[in-house]
Amino acid sequence: MTGLKKTIPAIAALALLGSVAMPAMAQDGPGAGKTIKMAQATWDTGWFHAEIYKQMFEELGYTVEGPTTLDNPPFYQAVGYGDVDLWVNGWFPIHDTYRPAFEASAEIIGAVAAGGALQGYLVDKASAEKFEIKTLDDFKRDEVKEAFDRDGDGKADLVACPPGWGCEVAIEDHLTEYGLKDHVNEIKASYSASMADAVAAYESGEPILFYTWTPNWTVNELKIGDDVVWIQVPEEATDENAAAGIDGCVADPCVMGFEANDIVPVANSGFLEENPAVATLLKSASIPLEDIFAQNAAMNDGADKPEDIKKQASEWISGNRDVVDGWLDAARKSAE
Structure with a gap:
Protein backbone atom coordinates (compact mmCIF):
# COMPACT_ATOMS: atom_id res chain seq x y z
CA MET A 1 0.00 0.00 0.00
CA THR A 2 2.85 2.37 0.85
CA GLY A 3 4.52 1.73 -2.50
CA LEU A 4 1.27 2.46 -4.31
CA LYS A 5 0.85 5.71 -2.43
CA LYS A 6 4.26 6.83 -3.62
CA THR A 7 3.43 5.86 -7.19
CA ILE A 8 0.25 7.91 -7.52
CA PRO A 9 1.92 11.34 -7.07
CA ALA A 10 4.52 10.29 -9.64
CA ILE A 11 1.79 9.46 -12.16
CA ALA A 12 0.12 12.78 -11.56
CA ALA A 13 3.42 14.66 -11.75
CA LEU A 14 4.27 13.15 -15.11
CA ALA A 15 0.82 13.96 -16.47
CA LEU A 16 1.05 17.53 -15.23
CA LEU A 17 4.24 18.13 -17.21
CA GLY A 18 2.09 18.32 -20.31
CA SER A 19 -0.53 20.65 -18.88
CA VAL A 20 -0.47 24.35 -18.18
CA ALA A 21 -2.38 25.70 -15.21
CA MET A 22 -4.57 28.66 -16.09
CA PRO A 23 -3.97 31.72 -13.92
CA ALA A 24 -6.53 32.54 -11.27
CA MET A 25 -9.03 35.25 -12.07
CA ALA A 26 -7.88 38.72 -11.15
CA GLN A 27 -10.81 39.20 -8.81
CA ASP A 28 -10.62 38.29 -5.14
CA GLY A 29 -12.60 35.27 -4.09
CA PRO A 30 -12.70 32.35 -1.67
CA GLY A 31 -10.09 30.56 -3.76
CA ALA A 32 -7.52 33.37 -3.82
CA GLY A 33 -4.08 31.91 -3.15
CA LYS A 34 -5.39 28.33 -3.24
CA THR A 35 -4.85 25.56 -5.77
CA ILE A 36 -7.13 22.75 -6.94
CA LYS A 37 -5.43 19.58 -8.21
CA MET A 38 -8.02 18.48 -10.74
CA ALA A 39 -8.23 15.29 -12.82
CA GLN A 40 -10.29 14.30 -15.84
CA ALA A 41 -11.21 10.96 -17.40
CA THR A 42 -9.51 9.34 -20.38
CA TRP A 43 -12.74 9.44 -22.42
CA ASP A 44 -12.84 12.73 -24.30
CA THR A 45 -16.64 13.01 -24.08
CA GLY A 46 -16.12 14.04 -20.45
CA TRP A 47 -13.62 16.82 -21.09
CA PHE A 48 -16.22 19.48 -21.90
CA VAL A 64 -6.45 24.94 -11.14
CA GLU A 65 -3.68 22.46 -11.89
CA GLY A 66 -4.62 20.24 -14.81
CA PRO A 67 -7.02 18.65 -15.35
CA THR A 68 -4.63 15.70 -15.32
CA THR A 69 -5.96 12.85 -17.47
CA LEU A 70 -6.13 9.62 -15.45
CA ASP A 71 -7.66 6.17 -15.84
CA ASN A 72 -10.26 5.17 -13.27
CA PRO A 73 -8.08 3.07 -10.91
CA PRO A 74 -5.30 5.67 -10.41
CA PHE A 75 -7.81 8.50 -10.05
CA TYR A 76 -9.87 6.82 -7.35
CA GLN A 77 -6.73 5.81 -5.47
CA ALA A 78 -5.25 9.30 -5.82
CA VAL A 79 -8.40 11.12 -4.67
CA GLY A 80 -8.60 8.80 -1.68
CA TYR A 81 -5.02 9.62 -0.72
CA GLY A 82 -5.50 13.34 -1.39
CA ASP A 83 -2.89 13.40 -4.15
CA VAL A 84 -5.66 14.68 -6.44
CA ASP A 85 -8.53 16.83 -5.15
CA LEU A 86 -11.40 15.99 -7.49
CA TRP A 87 -12.86 15.22 -10.88
CA VAL A 88 -16.36 15.57 -12.36
CA ASN A 89 -16.23 12.34 -14.39
CA GLY A 90 -17.59 9.80 -11.91
CA TRP A 91 -20.10 7.31 -13.33
CA PHE A 92 -22.21 5.56 -10.74
CA PRO A 93 -23.23 2.81 -10.23
CA ILE A 94 -20.81 1.46 -12.88
CA HIS A 95 -17.86 2.88 -10.90
CA ASP A 96 -19.05 1.21 -7.68
CA ALA A 101 -10.25 2.74 -3.00
CA PHE A 102 -11.79 6.08 -2.05
CA GLU A 103 -14.90 6.03 0.11
CA ALA A 104 -13.06 6.21 3.45
CA SER A 105 -11.63 9.63 2.59
CA ALA A 106 -13.43 10.91 -0.53
CA GLU A 107 -17.05 11.25 -1.61
CA ILE A 108 -19.56 11.70 -4.38
CA ILE A 109 -20.97 15.23 -4.24
CA GLY A 110 -23.65 16.76 -6.45
CA ALA A 111 -24.34 15.63 -10.02
CA VAL A 112 -23.23 16.88 -13.43
CA ALA A 113 -26.12 14.92 -14.95
CA ALA A 114 -28.44 12.74 -12.85
CA GLY A 115 -30.01 9.59 -14.22
CA GLY A 116 -29.64 10.39 -17.90
CA ALA A 117 -26.50 8.45 -18.72
CA LEU A 118 -27.67 5.35 -20.58
CA GLN A 119 -25.35 2.60 -21.76
CA GLY A 120 -25.66 -0.68 -23.56
CA TYR A 121 -25.22 -2.56 -26.83
CA LEU A 122 -26.33 -1.40 -30.26
CA VAL A 123 -26.62 -3.04 -33.67
CA ASP A 124 -27.26 -1.40 -37.01
CA LYS A 125 -31.01 -1.42 -37.58
CA ALA A 126 -30.88 -3.16 -40.97
CA SER A 127 -28.97 -6.14 -39.56
CA ALA A 128 -31.16 -6.32 -36.46
CA GLU A 129 -34.21 -6.64 -38.72
CA LYS A 130 -32.56 -8.97 -41.26
CA PHE A 131 -31.27 -11.44 -38.66
CA GLU A 132 -34.03 -10.83 -36.08
CA ILE A 133 -31.48 -9.86 -33.45
CA LYS A 134 -33.06 -9.19 -30.07
CA THR A 135 -30.36 -10.03 -27.50
CA LEU A 136 -26.65 -10.75 -27.24
CA ASP A 137 -27.56 -14.44 -27.28
CA ASP A 138 -28.31 -14.12 -31.02
CA PHE A 139 -24.57 -13.73 -31.61
CA LYS A 140 -24.18 -17.45 -30.89
CA ARG A 141 -25.90 -18.15 -34.21
CA ASP A 142 -23.46 -18.95 -37.02
CA GLU A 143 -25.06 -16.70 -39.62
CA VAL A 144 -24.99 -13.75 -37.24
CA LYS A 145 -21.37 -14.32 -36.20
CA GLU A 146 -20.34 -14.56 -39.84
CA ALA A 147 -22.09 -11.33 -40.76
CA PHE A 148 -20.47 -9.39 -37.91
CA ASP A 149 -17.01 -10.96 -38.25
CA ARG A 150 -14.87 -8.22 -39.79
CA ASP A 151 -11.44 -9.66 -38.94
CA GLY A 152 -12.03 -13.26 -40.01
CA ASP A 153 -11.51 -14.95 -36.62
CA GLY A 154 -14.91 -16.65 -36.63
CA LYS A 155 -16.36 -14.36 -33.96
CA ALA A 156 -18.65 -11.35 -34.11
CA ASP A 157 -16.71 -8.13 -33.56
CA LEU A 158 -17.88 -5.91 -30.70
CA VAL A 159 -16.48 -2.41 -30.16
CA ALA A 160 -16.01 -2.62 -26.39
CA CYS A 161 -14.09 -0.53 -23.82
CA PRO A 162 -10.36 -0.02 -23.31
CA PRO A 163 -8.69 -1.57 -20.26
CA GLY A 164 -9.21 0.42 -17.07
CA TRP A 165 -12.68 1.70 -17.92
CA GLY A 166 -15.59 0.66 -15.71
CA CYS A 167 -17.52 -0.62 -18.72
CA GLU A 168 -14.68 -2.99 -19.63
CA VAL A 169 -15.34 -4.99 -16.47
CA ALA A 170 -19.11 -4.97 -17.03
CA ILE A 171 -18.78 -6.18 -20.64
CA GLU A 172 -16.38 -8.94 -19.60
CA ASP A 173 -18.88 -10.05 -16.95
CA HIS A 174 -21.71 -10.11 -19.49
CA LEU A 175 -19.79 -12.15 -22.07
CA THR A 176 -18.72 -14.64 -19.40
CA GLU A 177 -22.13 -14.89 -17.71
CA TYR A 178 -24.00 -15.40 -20.97
CA GLY A 179 -21.47 -17.85 -22.48
CA LEU A 180 -20.39 -15.52 -25.28
CA LYS A 181 -16.59 -15.54 -24.97
CA ASP A 182 -16.29 -18.08 -27.81
CA HIS A 183 -18.68 -16.15 -30.02
CA VAL A 184 -17.82 -12.46 -29.60
CA ASN A 185 -14.49 -10.72 -30.09
CA GLU A 186 -14.02 -7.60 -27.96
CA ILE A 187 -12.21 -4.70 -29.59
CA LYS A 188 -10.47 -2.92 -26.71
CA ALA A 189 -8.33 -0.44 -28.61
CA SER A 190 -8.88 3.33 -28.46
CA TYR A 191 -12.64 3.75 -28.25
CA SER A 192 -12.83 6.79 -30.52
CA ALA A 193 -10.67 5.16 -33.20
CA SER A 194 -12.59 1.87 -32.98
CA MET A 195 -15.93 3.66 -33.25
CA ALA A 196 -14.70 5.74 -36.20
CA ASP A 197 -13.85 2.44 -37.90
CA ALA A 198 -17.29 1.06 -37.03
CA VAL A 199 -19.01 4.16 -38.45
CA ALA A 200 -17.02 3.80 -41.67
CA ALA A 201 -18.00 0.13 -41.86
CA TYR A 202 -21.66 1.05 -41.38
CA ILE A 208 -21.81 -3.36 -36.75
CA LEU A 209 -22.13 -4.20 -33.05
CA PHE A 210 -20.87 -1.79 -30.42
CA TYR A 211 -21.18 -0.67 -26.82
CA THR A 212 -21.85 3.00 -26.15
CA ILE A 231 -30.45 -4.70 -28.15
CA GLN A 232 -30.91 -6.53 -24.86
CA VAL A 233 -28.94 -8.88 -22.67
CA PRO A 234 -30.51 -12.35 -22.51
CA GLU A 235 -32.48 -12.00 -19.29
CA GLU A 236 -36.19 -12.10 -18.60
CA ALA A 237 -37.47 -8.59 -17.95
CA THR A 238 -38.29 -7.74 -14.33
CA ASP A 239 -39.08 -4.55 -12.46
CA GLU A 240 -35.46 -4.46 -11.29
CA ASN A 241 -33.57 -4.99 -14.56
CA ALA A 242 -35.78 -3.46 -17.25
CA ALA A 243 -36.44 0.15 -18.23
CA ALA A 244 -39.62 1.27 -19.98
CA GLY A 245 -39.81 3.80 -22.79
CA ILE A 246 -36.23 3.52 -24.07
CA ASP A 247 -36.32 5.03 -27.55
CA GLY A 248 -34.85 2.80 -30.21
CA CYS A 249 -34.78 -0.44 -28.23
CA VAL A 250 -35.88 -3.72 -29.79
CA ALA A 251 -38.24 -4.30 -26.85
CA ASP A 252 -40.21 -2.33 -24.28
CA PRO A 253 -39.36 -2.61 -21.45
CA CYS A 254 -35.71 -2.92 -22.42
CA VAL A 255 -33.20 -5.10 -20.53
CA MET A 256 -30.04 -3.17 -21.39
CA GLY A 257 -27.70 -4.86 -18.92
CA PHE A 258 -26.69 -1.56 -17.35
CA GLU A 259 -28.47 0.75 -14.95
CA ALA A 260 -28.88 4.38 -15.94
CA ASN A 261 -25.91 6.18 -14.41
CA ASP A 262 -25.39 9.52 -12.73
CA ILE A 263 -22.39 11.54 -13.93
CA VAL A 264 -21.03 12.98 -10.71
CA PRO A 265 -18.12 14.83 -9.12
CA VAL A 266 -15.93 12.84 -6.73
CA ALA A 267 -13.76 14.85 -4.34
CA ASN A 268 -11.47 14.33 -1.39
CA SER A 269 -13.45 14.94 1.80
CA GLY A 270 -10.67 16.81 3.58
CA PHE A 271 -10.32 19.14 0.60
CA LEU A 272 -14.06 19.85 0.64
CA GLU A 273 -14.01 20.66 4.36
CA GLU A 274 -11.25 23.20 3.75
CA ASN A 275 -12.98 24.62 0.66
CA PRO A 276 -16.71 25.07 1.32
CA ALA A 277 -17.06 27.22 -1.80
CA VAL A 278 -16.02 24.27 -3.96
CA ALA A 279 -18.38 21.94 -2.08
CA THR A 280 -21.29 24.35 -2.58
CA LEU A 281 -20.55 24.76 -6.28
CA LEU A 282 -20.34 21.00 -6.82
CA LYS A 283 -23.66 20.51 -5.04
CA SER A 284 -25.36 23.22 -7.12
CA ALA A 285 -24.01 22.97 -10.65
CA SER A 286 -25.26 20.70 -13.44
CA ILE A 287 -25.11 20.59 -17.24
CA PRO A 288 -28.02 19.56 -19.49
CA LEU A 289 -27.35 16.33 -21.37
CA GLU A 290 -28.39 17.91 -24.66
CA ASP A 291 -25.63 20.50 -24.28
CA ILE A 292 -23.08 17.74 -23.72
CA PHE A 293 -24.46 15.91 -26.78
CA ALA A 294 -24.05 19.04 -28.91
CA GLN A 295 -20.47 19.65 -27.79
CA LYS A 311 -13.76 27.96 -26.05
CA GLN A 312 -16.80 25.65 -26.01
CA ALA A 313 -16.80 25.71 -22.21
CA SER A 314 -16.45 29.49 -21.98
CA GLU A 315 -19.25 29.95 -24.53
CA TRP A 316 -21.47 27.62 -22.50
CA ILE A 317 -20.78 29.66 -19.37
CA SER A 318 -21.49 32.92 -21.23
CA GLY A 319 -24.71 31.49 -22.63
CA ASN A 320 -25.83 30.43 -19.14
CA ARG A 321 -24.43 33.42 -17.29
CA ASP A 322 -27.40 34.06 -15.03
CA VAL A 323 -27.60 30.52 -13.66
CA VAL A 324 -23.80 30.23 -13.39
CA ASP A 325 -23.66 33.49 -11.45
CA GLY A 326 -26.26 32.09 -9.07
CA TRP A 327 -24.09 29.05 -8.40
CA LEU A 328 -20.99 31.21 -7.92
CA ASP A 329 -22.76 33.65 -5.60
CA ALA A 330 -23.94 30.78 -3.41
CA ALA A 331 -20.41 29.36 -3.38
CA ARG A 332 -18.94 32.71 -2.29
CA LYS A 333 -21.49 33.12 0.47
CA SER A 334 -20.78 29.64 1.83
CA ALA A 335 -17.15 30.61 2.35
CA GLU A 336 -17.90 33.77 4.35
Whole structure:
Protein backbone atom coordinates (compact mmCIF):
# COMPACT_ATOMS: atom_id res chain seq x y z
CA MET A 1 0.00 0.00 0.00
CA THR A 2 2.85 2.37 0.85
CA GLY A 3 4.52 1.73 -2.50
CA LEU A 4 1.27 2.46 -4.31
CA LYS A 5 0.85 5.71 -2.43
CA LYS A 6 4.26 6.83 -3.62
CA THR A 7 3.43 5.86 -7.19
CA ILE A 8 0.25 7.91 -7.52
CA PRO A 9 1.92 11.34 -7.07
CA ALA A 10 4.52 10.29 -9.64
CA ILE A 11 1.79 9.46 -12.16
CA ALA A 12 0.12 12.78 -11.56
CA ALA A 13 3.42 14.66 -11.75
CA LEU A 14 4.27 13.15 -15.11
CA ALA A 15 0.82 13.96 -16.47
CA LEU A 16 1.05 17.53 -15.23
CA LEU A 17 4.24 18.13 -17.21
CA GLY A 18 2.09 18.32 -20.31
CA SER A 19 -0.53 20.65 -18.88
CA VAL A 20 -0.47 24.35 -18.18
CA ALA A 21 -2.38 25.70 -15.21
CA MET A 22 -4.57 28.66 -16.09
CA PRO A 23 -3.97 31.72 -13.92
CA ALA A 24 -6.53 32.54 -11.27
CA MET A 25 -9.03 35.25 -12.07
CA ALA A 26 -7.88 38.72 -11.15
CA GLN A 27 -10.81 39.20 -8.81
CA ASP A 28 -10.62 38.29 -5.14
CA GLY A 29 -12.60 35.27 -4.09
CA PRO A 30 -12.70 32.35 -1.67
CA GLY A 31 -10.09 30.56 -3.76
CA ALA A 32 -7.52 33.37 -3.82
CA GLY A 33 -4.08 31.91 -3.15
CA LYS A 34 -5.39 28.33 -3.24
CA THR A 35 -4.85 25.56 -5.77
CA ILE A 36 -7.13 22.75 -6.94
CA LYS A 37 -5.43 19.58 -8.21
CA MET A 38 -8.02 18.48 -10.74
CA ALA A 39 -8.23 15.29 -12.82
CA GLN A 40 -10.29 14.30 -15.84
CA ALA A 41 -11.21 10.96 -17.40
CA THR A 42 -9.51 9.34 -20.38
CA TRP A 43 -12.74 9.44 -22.42
CA ASP A 44 -12.84 12.73 -24.30
CA THR A 45 -16.64 13.01 -24.08
CA GLY A 46 -16.12 14.04 -20.45
CA TRP A 47 -13.62 16.82 -21.09
CA PHE A 48 -16.22 19.48 -21.90
CA HIS A 49 -17.86 19.45 -18.48
CA ALA A 50 -14.45 19.12 -16.82
CA GLU A 51 -13.44 22.37 -18.52
CA ILE A 52 -16.67 24.11 -17.52
CA TYR A 53 -16.10 23.27 -13.86
CA LYS A 54 -12.45 24.29 -14.11
CA GLN A 55 -13.40 27.72 -15.43
CA MET A 56 -16.00 28.15 -12.69
CA PHE A 57 -13.39 27.30 -10.06
CA GLU A 58 -11.14 29.93 -11.58
CA GLU A 59 -13.95 32.48 -11.33
CA LEU A 60 -13.93 31.77 -7.59
CA GLY A 61 -10.27 32.75 -7.54
CA TYR A 62 -8.68 29.30 -7.51
CA THR A 63 -5.64 28.28 -9.52
CA VAL A 64 -6.45 24.94 -11.14
CA GLU A 65 -3.68 22.46 -11.89
CA GLY A 66 -4.62 20.24 -14.81
CA PRO A 67 -7.02 18.65 -15.35
CA THR A 68 -4.63 15.70 -15.32
CA THR A 69 -5.96 12.85 -17.47
CA LEU A 70 -6.13 9.62 -15.45
CA ASP A 71 -7.66 6.17 -15.84
CA ASN A 72 -10.26 5.17 -13.27
CA PRO A 73 -8.08 3.07 -10.91
CA PRO A 74 -5.30 5.67 -10.41
CA PHE A 75 -7.81 8.50 -10.05
CA TYR A 76 -9.87 6.82 -7.35
CA GLN A 77 -6.73 5.81 -5.47
CA ALA A 78 -5.25 9.30 -5.82
CA VAL A 79 -8.40 11.12 -4.67
CA GLY A 80 -8.60 8.80 -1.68
CA TYR A 81 -5.02 9.62 -0.72
CA GLY A 82 -5.50 13.34 -1.39
CA ASP A 83 -2.89 13.40 -4.15
CA VAL A 84 -5.66 14.68 -6.44
CA ASP A 85 -8.53 16.83 -5.15
CA LEU A 86 -11.40 15.99 -7.49
CA TRP A 87 -12.86 15.22 -10.88
CA VAL A 88 -16.36 15.57 -12.36
CA ASN A 89 -16.23 12.34 -14.39
CA GLY A 90 -17.59 9.80 -11.91
CA TRP A 91 -20.10 7.31 -13.33
CA PHE A 92 -22.21 5.56 -10.74
CA PRO A 93 -23.23 2.81 -10.23
CA ILE A 94 -20.81 1.46 -12.88
CA HIS A 95 -17.86 2.88 -10.90
CA ASP A 96 -19.05 1.21 -7.68
CA THR A 97 -16.22 -1.28 -8.06
CA TYR A 98 -13.78 1.51 -7.16
CA ARG A 99 -15.51 2.53 -3.92
CA PRO A 100 -13.09 0.60 -1.66
CA ALA A 101 -10.25 2.74 -3.00
CA PHE A 102 -11.79 6.08 -2.05
CA GLU A 103 -14.90 6.03 0.11
CA ALA A 104 -13.06 6.21 3.45
CA SER A 105 -11.63 9.63 2.59
CA ALA A 106 -13.43 10.91 -0.53
CA GLU A 107 -17.05 11.25 -1.61
CA ILE A 108 -19.56 11.70 -4.38
CA ILE A 109 -20.97 15.23 -4.24
CA GLY A 110 -23.65 16.76 -6.45
CA ALA A 111 -24.34 15.63 -10.02
CA VAL A 112 -23.23 16.88 -13.43
CA ALA A 113 -26.12 14.92 -14.95
CA ALA A 114 -28.44 12.74 -12.85
CA GLY A 115 -30.01 9.59 -14.22
CA GLY A 116 -29.64 10.39 -17.90
CA ALA A 117 -26.50 8.45 -18.72
CA LEU A 118 -27.67 5.35 -20.58
CA GLN A 119 -25.35 2.60 -21.76
CA GLY A 120 -25.66 -0.68 -23.56
CA TYR A 121 -25.22 -2.56 -26.83
CA LEU A 122 -26.33 -1.40 -30.26
CA VAL A 123 -26.62 -3.04 -33.67
CA ASP A 124 -27.26 -1.40 -37.01
CA LYS A 125 -31.01 -1.42 -37.58
CA ALA A 126 -30.88 -3.16 -40.97
CA SER A 127 -28.97 -6.14 -39.56
CA ALA A 128 -31.16 -6.32 -36.46
CA GLU A 129 -34.21 -6.64 -38.72
CA LYS A 130 -32.56 -8.97 -41.26
CA PHE A 131 -31.27 -11.44 -38.66
CA GLU A 132 -34.03 -10.83 -36.08
CA ILE A 133 -31.48 -9.86 -33.45
CA LYS A 134 -33.06 -9.19 -30.07
CA THR A 135 -30.36 -10.03 -27.50
CA LEU A 136 -26.65 -10.75 -27.24
CA ASP A 137 -27.56 -14.44 -27.28
CA ASP A 138 -28.31 -14.12 -31.02
CA PHE A 139 -24.57 -13.73 -31.61
CA LYS A 140 -24.18 -17.45 -30.89
CA ARG A 141 -25.90 -18.15 -34.21
CA ASP A 142 -23.46 -18.95 -37.02
CA GLU A 143 -25.06 -16.70 -39.62
CA VAL A 144 -24.99 -13.75 -37.24
CA LYS A 145 -21.37 -14.32 -36.20
CA GLU A 146 -20.34 -14.56 -39.84
CA ALA A 147 -22.09 -11.33 -40.76
CA PHE A 148 -20.47 -9.39 -37.91
CA ASP A 149 -17.01 -10.96 -38.25
CA ARG A 150 -14.87 -8.22 -39.79
CA ASP A 151 -11.44 -9.66 -38.94
CA GLY A 152 -12.03 -13.26 -40.01
CA ASP A 153 -11.51 -14.95 -36.62
CA GLY A 154 -14.91 -16.65 -36.63
CA LYS A 155 -16.36 -14.36 -33.96
CA ALA A 156 -18.65 -11.35 -34.11
CA ASP A 157 -16.71 -8.13 -33.56
CA LEU A 158 -17.88 -5.91 -30.70
CA VAL A 159 -16.48 -2.41 -30.16
CA ALA A 160 -16.01 -2.62 -26.39
CA CYS A 161 -14.09 -0.53 -23.82
CA PRO A 162 -10.36 -0.02 -23.31
CA PRO A 163 -8.69 -1.57 -20.26
CA GLY A 164 -9.21 0.42 -17.07
CA TRP A 165 -12.68 1.70 -17.92
CA GLY A 166 -15.59 0.66 -15.71
CA CYS A 167 -17.52 -0.62 -18.72
CA GLU A 168 -14.68 -2.99 -19.63
CA VAL A 169 -15.34 -4.99 -16.47
CA ALA A 170 -19.11 -4.97 -17.03
CA ILE A 171 -18.78 -6.18 -20.64
CA GLU A 172 -16.38 -8.94 -19.60
CA ASP A 173 -18.88 -10.05 -16.95
CA HIS A 174 -21.71 -10.11 -19.49
CA LEU A 175 -19.79 -12.15 -22.07
CA THR A 176 -18.72 -14.64 -19.40
CA GLU A 177 -22.13 -14.89 -17.71
CA TYR A 178 -24.00 -15.40 -20.97
CA GLY A 179 -21.47 -17.85 -22.48
CA LEU A 180 -20.39 -15.52 -25.28
CA LYS A 181 -16.59 -15.54 -24.97
CA ASP A 182 -16.29 -18.08 -27.81
CA HIS A 183 -18.68 -16.15 -30.02
CA VAL A 184 -17.82 -12.46 -29.60
CA ASN A 185 -14.49 -10.72 -30.09
CA GLU A 186 -14.02 -7.60 -27.96
CA ILE A 187 -12.21 -4.70 -29.59
CA LYS A 188 -10.47 -2.92 -26.71
CA ALA A 189 -8.33 -0.44 -28.61
CA SER A 190 -8.88 3.33 -28.46
CA TYR A 191 -12.64 3.75 -28.25
CA SER A 192 -12.83 6.79 -30.52
CA ALA A 193 -10.67 5.16 -33.20
CA SER A 194 -12.59 1.87 -32.98
CA MET A 195 -15.93 3.66 -33.25
CA ALA A 196 -14.70 5.74 -36.20
CA ASP A 197 -13.85 2.44 -37.90
CA ALA A 198 -17.29 1.06 -37.03
CA VAL A 199 -19.01 4.16 -38.45
CA ALA A 200 -17.02 3.80 -41.67
CA ALA A 201 -18.00 0.13 -41.86
CA TYR A 202 -21.66 1.05 -41.38
CA GLU A 203 -21.45 3.65 -44.13
CA SER A 204 -20.04 0.92 -46.39
CA GLY A 205 -23.05 -1.27 -45.67
CA GLU A 206 -21.41 -3.63 -43.18
CA PRO A 207 -23.12 -4.85 -39.99
CA ILE A 208 -21.81 -3.36 -36.75
CA LEU A 209 -22.13 -4.20 -33.05
CA PHE A 210 -20.87 -1.79 -30.42
CA TYR A 211 -21.18 -0.67 -26.82
CA THR A 212 -21.85 3.00 -26.15
CA TRP A 213 -23.10 5.39 -23.53
CA THR A 214 -24.92 8.69 -23.53
CA PRO A 215 -23.99 11.47 -23.80
CA ASN A 216 -21.60 10.47 -26.56
CA TRP A 217 -20.84 11.61 -30.11
CA THR A 218 -21.67 8.14 -31.43
CA VAL A 219 -25.41 8.73 -31.06
CA ASN A 220 -25.12 11.92 -33.08
CA GLU A 221 -23.28 10.06 -35.82
CA LEU A 222 -25.50 6.97 -35.70
CA LYS A 223 -29.06 7.96 -34.86
CA ILE A 224 -30.75 5.60 -32.42
CA GLY A 225 -33.97 4.28 -33.93
CA ASP A 226 -32.95 5.25 -37.48
CA ASP A 227 -29.44 3.91 -38.01
CA VAL A 228 -28.98 1.69 -34.97
CA VAL A 229 -31.07 0.06 -32.22
CA TRP A 230 -30.43 -0.93 -28.63
CA ILE A 231 -30.45 -4.70 -28.15
CA GLN A 232 -30.91 -6.53 -24.86
CA VAL A 233 -28.94 -8.88 -22.67
CA PRO A 234 -30.51 -12.35 -22.51
CA GLU A 235 -32.48 -12.00 -19.29
CA GLU A 236 -36.19 -12.10 -18.60
CA ALA A 237 -37.47 -8.59 -17.95
CA THR A 238 -38.29 -7.74 -14.33
CA ASP A 239 -39.08 -4.55 -12.46
CA GLU A 240 -35.46 -4.46 -11.29
CA ASN A 241 -33.57 -4.99 -14.56
CA ALA A 242 -35.78 -3.46 -17.25
CA ALA A 243 -36.44 0.15 -18.23
CA ALA A 244 -39.62 1.27 -19.98
CA GLY A 245 -39.81 3.80 -22.79
CA ILE A 246 -36.23 3.52 -24.07
CA ASP A 247 -36.32 5.03 -27.55
CA GLY A 248 -34.85 2.80 -30.21
CA CYS A 249 -34.78 -0.44 -28.23
CA VAL A 250 -35.88 -3.72 -29.79
CA ALA A 251 -38.24 -4.30 -26.85
CA ASP A 252 -40.21 -2.33 -24.28
CA PRO A 253 -39.36 -2.61 -21.45
CA CYS A 254 -35.71 -2.92 -22.42
CA VAL A 255 -33.20 -5.10 -20.53
CA MET A 256 -30.04 -3.17 -21.39
CA GLY A 257 -27.70 -4.86 -18.92
CA PHE A 258 -26.69 -1.56 -17.35
CA GLU A 259 -28.47 0.75 -14.95
CA ALA A 260 -28.88 4.38 -15.94
CA ASN A 261 -25.91 6.18 -14.41
CA ASP A 262 -25.39 9.52 -12.73
CA ILE A 263 -22.39 11.54 -13.93
CA VAL A 264 -21.03 12.98 -10.71
CA PRO A 265 -18.12 14.83 -9.12
CA VAL A 266 -15.93 12.84 -6.73
CA ALA A 267 -13.76 14.85 -4.34
CA ASN A 268 -11.47 14.33 -1.39
CA SER A 269 -13.45 14.94 1.80
CA GLY A 270 -10.67 16.81 3.58
CA PHE A 271 -10.32 19.14 0.60
CA LEU A 272 -14.06 19.85 0.64
CA GLU A 273 -14.01 20.66 4.36
CA GLU A 274 -11.25 23.20 3.75
CA ASN A 275 -12.98 24.62 0.66
CA PRO A 276 -16.71 25.07 1.32
CA ALA A 277 -17.06 27.22 -1.80
CA VAL A 278 -16.02 24.27 -3.96
CA ALA A 279 -18.38 21.94 -2.08
CA THR A 280 -21.29 24.35 -2.58
CA LEU A 281 -20.55 24.76 -6.28
CA LEU A 282 -20.34 21.00 -6.82
CA LYS A 283 -23.66 20.51 -5.04
CA SER A 284 -25.36 23.22 -7.12
CA ALA A 285 -24.01 22.97 -10.65
CA SER A 286 -25.26 20.70 -13.44
CA ILE A 287 -25.11 20.59 -17.24
CA PRO A 288 -28.02 19.56 -19.49
CA LEU A 289 -27.35 16.33 -21.37
CA GLU A 290 -28.39 17.91 -24.66
CA ASP A 291 -25.63 20.50 -24.28
CA ILE A 292 -23.08 17.74 -23.72
CA PHE A 293 -24.46 15.91 -26.78
CA ALA A 294 -24.05 19.04 -28.91
CA GLN A 295 -20.47 19.65 -27.79
CA ASN A 296 -19.54 16.00 -28.33
CA ALA A 297 -20.89 16.22 -31.87
CA ALA A 298 -18.84 19.38 -32.55
CA MET A 299 -15.77 17.67 -31.12
CA ASN A 300 -16.30 14.68 -33.37
CA ASP A 301 -16.57 17.03 -36.34
CA GLY A 302 -13.05 18.28 -35.68
CA ALA A 303 -13.38 20.92 -32.94
CA ASP A 304 -11.46 18.71 -30.52
CA LYS A 305 -8.26 20.58 -29.72
CA PRO A 306 -7.68 21.84 -26.16
CA GLU A 307 -8.31 25.42 -27.26
CA ASP A 308 -11.59 24.32 -28.90
CA ILE A 309 -12.80 22.70 -25.70
CA LYS A 310 -11.81 25.76 -23.64
CA LYS A 311 -13.76 27.96 -26.05
CA GLN A 312 -16.80 25.65 -26.01
CA ALA A 313 -16.80 25.71 -22.21
CA SER A 314 -16.45 29.49 -21.98
CA GLU A 315 -19.25 29.95 -24.53
CA TRP A 316 -21.47 27.62 -22.50
CA ILE A 317 -20.78 29.66 -19.37
CA SER A 318 -21.49 32.92 -21.23
CA GLY A 319 -24.71 31.49 -22.63
CA ASN A 320 -25.83 30.43 -19.14
CA ARG A 321 -24.43 33.42 -17.29
CA ASP A 322 -27.40 34.06 -15.03
CA VAL A 323 -27.60 30.52 -13.66
CA VAL A 324 -23.80 30.23 -13.39
CA ASP A 325 -23.66 33.49 -11.45
CA GLY A 326 -26.26 32.09 -9.07
CA TRP A 327 -24.09 29.05 -8.40
CA LEU A 328 -20.99 31.21 -7.92
CA ASP A 329 -22.76 33.65 -5.60
CA ALA A 330 -23.94 30.78 -3.41
CA ALA A 331 -20.41 29.36 -3.38
CA ARG A 332 -18.94 32.71 -2.29
CA LYS A 333 -21.49 33.12 0.47
CA SER A 334 -20.78 29.64 1.83
CA ALA A 335 -17.15 30.61 2.35
CA GLU A 336 -17.90 33.77 4.35
